[in-house]
Amino acid sequence: MFVLAAGASTFVTASTTRRADAICGGGGNPVVIGTLNANNTLVAEEAVTYPGTTCNGDSYYSGAVLDPITDGSCAYAYYLEPLAYYAQQGASCTTGAWSVYSYTDTIGTNSVFVSVRPSYLGDSWWNSSGY
Amino acid sequence: MDELEWLREHTPPTRPSRDITRRHRTQLRAAIAAEGADGTRPRRPRRERRSRHRVLVTTAVVVVLCAAGAGVVALTSSGGDGGSTVGAPAASAAATTAAPAQACAGAPPKELAIPAGFGNAVAAPAKQATTAPASTQQVTSWTSDQATIEQRWPGDAAAVAKLGGALAKGDTPTFVADQNPISDGKSAMHRTILIGLPGQSGGCEVLQVTVYGSDAQSVNAVTDQLLMAPFRSSEPLVTTTATASVAPNVIACAGPAQELGERAVPVVATVGDKVAGGTFAKPADALVDFLPGHRTLFQHGYQELDLTDSTVAYVKVVAGNTVTVVHVAPTPAGWTVTDWQASGC
Numbered sequence: 412m413f414v415l416a417a418g419a420s421t422f423v424t425a426s427t428t429r430r431a432d433a434i435c436g437g438g439g440n441p442v443v444i445g446t447l448n449a450n451n452t453l454v455a456e457e458a459v460t461y462p463g464t465t466c467n468g469d470s471y472y473s474g475a476v477l478d479p480i481t482d483g484s485c486a487y488a489y490y491l492e493p494l495a496y497y498a499q500q501g502a503s504c505t506t507g508a509w510s511v512y513s514y515t516d517t518i519g520t521n522s523v524f525v526s527v528r529p530s531y532l533g534d535s536w537w538n539s540s541g542y
Numbered sequence: 543m544d545e546l547e548w549l550r551e552h553t554p555p556t557r558p559s560r561d562i563t564r565r566h567r568t569q570l571r572a573a574i575a576a577e578g579a580d581g582t583r584p585r586r587p588r589r590e591r592r593s594r595h596r597v598l599v600t601t602a603v604v605v606v607l608c609a610a611g612a613g614v615v616a617l618t619s620s621g622g623d624g625g626s627t628v629g630a631p632a633a634s635a636a637a638t639t640a641a642p643a644q645a646c647a648g649a650p651p652k653e654l655a656i657p658a659g660f661g662n663a664v665a666a667p668a669k670q671a672t673t674a675p676a677s678t679q680q681v682t683s684w685t686s687d688q689a690t691i692e693q694r695w696p697g698d699a700a701a702v703a704k705l706g707g708a709l710a711k712g713d714t715p716t717f718v719a720d721q722n723p724i725s726d727g728k729s730a731m732h733r734t735i736l737i738g739l740p741g742q743s744g745g746c747e748v749l750q751v752t753v754y755g756s757d758a759q760s761v762n763a764v765t766d767q768l769l770m771a772p773f774r775s776s777e778p779l780v781t782t783t784a785t786a787s788v789a790p791n792v793i794a795c796a797g798p799a800q801e802l803g804e805r806a807v808p809v810v811a812t813v814g815d816k817v818a819g820g821t822f823a824k825p826a827d828a829l830v831d832f833l834p835g836h837r838t839l840f841q842h843g844y845q846e847l848d849l850t851d852s853t854v855a856y857v858k859v860v861a862g863n864t865v866t867v868v869h870v871a872p873t874p875a876g877w878t879v880t881d882w883q884a885s886g887c
Contacts, residue, residue, distance in 0.1 A: 441722065442705060443769065447715040450843060451652065451773040459721055479770065481839050483793045483865040483885040502798040504809040504887045506838045530799060531861035535716045
């Protein structure tokens with residue numbers, strides 16, 4: 412579904428700690444998350460890059476961020492391990508382009524909170540697990 | 543004389559005496575006179591007549607309501623106005639039974655943007671649905687040659703519990719969706735989208751949309767289109783009109799706010815191009831023609847600036863920054879888009 416390999420432009424080595432997978436709704440269940448603005452326009456989207464090889468419980472996640480609209484902001488994937496880790500894990504700064512990133516979880520259990528959004532909106536945290 | 547002989551001589555008469563008959567007739571006439579002078583059958587007491595009337599009226603009302611309900615069901619099933627507000631509790635198939643209470647009152651607060659090619663809204667689940675909706679869910683579906691879109695409000699409890707953790711937790715609408723089509727094990731595939739509805743409460747925070755189809759390609763095509771623009775927007779194409787000497791400059795994309803590991807994120811500062819488009823009677827019509835071919839630009843919410851050189855600039859501002867400018871100029875044949883510029887992100 413997502414042709415990401417050719418356009419992959421960003422690869423971010425993940426955090427120094429081990430955690431759960433990015434946005435997997437549990438093992439074997441890759442899901443797409445997205446954020447709309449107040450007028451129902453998609454402003455950021457995140458998806459699993461290689462659905463067949465992630466969300467498999469190995470604590471390594473490979474995802475991609477899409478900046479779908481020209482709003483003057485990159486689209487970001489923020490990662491949060493409460494009291495342990497918070498970072499812009501991935502970003503796409505070209506409208507219409509997917510940008511690949513990864514996360515290796517070395518913190519606690521195999522789960523992490525993920526928020527995908529432009530710079531001018533607040534976070535909506537999703538729990539990703541089983542990656 | 544024994545007893546038998548005595549009884550034979552004193553047998554009671556088979557006919558009543560004249561006196562008895564006369565007395566009985568007098569009593570009967572008196573009774574008839576008390577009930578009705580003409581000897582006709584007396585009327586039933588008034589209370590009984592009212593009860594019968596109530597039964598008749600109640601029966602008539604029930605019949606009328608059933609007919610009206612059947613009419614509504616027929617209308618929504620056969621077309622109606624095609625609006626997306628059609629929705630009915632899943633267990634309301636029998637019009638003669640009382641509809642169960644809906645979990646969410648009225649129509650969903652946002653109208654799903656059904657792609658072209660789908661028929662009118664039907665107040666019923668998709669035929670391919672793998673789980674039956676609850677009686678308190680509003681269910682609406684739309685069907686095309688290739689796929690069926692089913693909307694449930696609120697979303698299935700199990701699906702929301704599994705995936706809907708961050709939905710509608712703030713002011714920002716968000717969604718979560720199956721990344722890949724899921725097979726039902728037979729001939730159908732589907733992808734489900736859960737969309738948060740900020741401002742809703744009482745379990746109505748999540749709208750569930752499932753796309754069904756016979757093949758993954760059809761399901762993906764419709765689902766991806768819904769993910770890009772799940773709802774119709776009420777924002778007009780042009781929100782304000784003003785005059786200006788020149789059009790503002792668009793903001794350049796500044797790139798990520800912080801370093802992201804070993805590899806840099808590509809950044810495009812600005813984009814734009816000259817345009818040789820059609821001509822139109824009004825400048826806004828030229829913008830209407832231009833935008834659908836540039837889907838990464840906002841499709842509505844522009845400021846119209848009448849510039850001193852007699853051209854018009856349509857300006858999109860996000861978070862205080864000018865992110866897109868589309869120039870429209872008059873020609874002898876009408877208004878036409880001449881060029882555009884936008885931020886690169």
